[in-house]
Amino acid sequence: TQTVSQSDAHVTVFEGDSVELRCNYSYGGSIYLSWYIQHHGRGLQFLLKYYSGNPVVQGVNGFEAEFSKSDSSFHLRKASVHWSDSAVYFCAVSDSGYNKLTFGKGTVLLVSP
Amino acid sequence: GGIITQTPKFLIGQEGQKLTLKCQQNFNHDTMYWYRQDSGKGLRLIYYSITENDLQKGDLSEGYDASREKKSSFSLTVTSAQKNEMAVFLCASSPRGQDTQYFGPGTRLLVL
Numbered sequence: 001t002q003t004v005s006q007s008d009a010h011v012t013v014f015e016g017d018s019v020e021l022r023c024n025y026s027y028g029g030s031i032y033l034s035w036y037i038q039h040h041g042r043g044l045q046f047l048l049k050y051y052s053g054n055p056v057v058q059g060v061n062g063f064e065a066e067f068s069k070s071d072s073s074f075h076l077r078k079a080s081v082h083w084s085d086s087a088v089y090f091c092a093v094s095d096s097g098y099n100k101l102t103f104g105k106g107t108v109l110l111v112s113p
Numbered sequence: 114g115g116i117i118t119q120t121p122k123f124l125i126g127q128e129g130q131k132l133t134l135k136c137q138q139n140f141n142h143d144t145m146y147w148y149r150q151d152s153g154k155g156l157r158l159i160y161y162s163i164t165e166n167d168l169q170k171g172d173l174s175e176g177y178d179a180s181r182e183k184k185s186s187f188s189l190t191v192t193s194a195q196k197n198e199m200a201v202f203l204c205a206s207s208p209r210g211q212d213t214q215y216f217g218p219g220t221r222l223l224v225l
Contacts, residue, residue, distance in 0.1 A: 042219075
């Protein structure tokens with residue numbers, strides 16, 4: 001059984017700052033990792049994913065994430081945030097052929113102008 | 114492109130009532146999911162369906178029924194609403210063999 005841990009429930013930064021949202025997982029086999037964003041009152045939207053290859057993956061709107069097998073991590077980063085990046089971010093992991101994802105509890109990112 | 118539609122957007126029910134939530138997708142995706150989202154608890158999988166007429170229980174299936182009568186639609190029934198229950202129910206779909214999921218806007222449930 002895989003688990004996902006997002007250690008920060010809330011992160012607050014100023015517009016233009018860089019940000020890193022942390023995600024750690026526990027699973028020993030082949031793994032699929034992804035990040036989703038949820039704006040207030042909306043459903044989740046896919047940001048990026050990692051399955052194999054280059055451990056740094058690029059997503060939409062300047063987001064990137066880096067996979068680390070040694071740290072069991074898949075942290076999400078953005079070099080310069082905009083107020084519209086304020087949202088809840090979910091890390092997810094999957095190992096099954098039936099596309100089942102296990103989600104973390106989410107990190108609320110608040111970007112102050 | 115495609116879209117996932119969830120109805121109703123808001124649902125207010127009474128304790129013990131049977132409540133049905135509906136989800137439609139026009140992506141032509143094989144797999145569909147129902148999640149429950151509670152504040153501070155992330156998303157928990159209730160039911161999923163890998164094809165028409167298939168049903169698989171998730172981690173939170175007790176107290177719910179689901180139905181996948183056709184490829185484009187997936188319904189969820191709360192069999193007996195619990196007093197003071199408040200949650201968002203999210204429907205999602207994905208193509209066969211791919212892990213990326215596409216989500217609807219959610220149905221917000223409040224039980225009085």
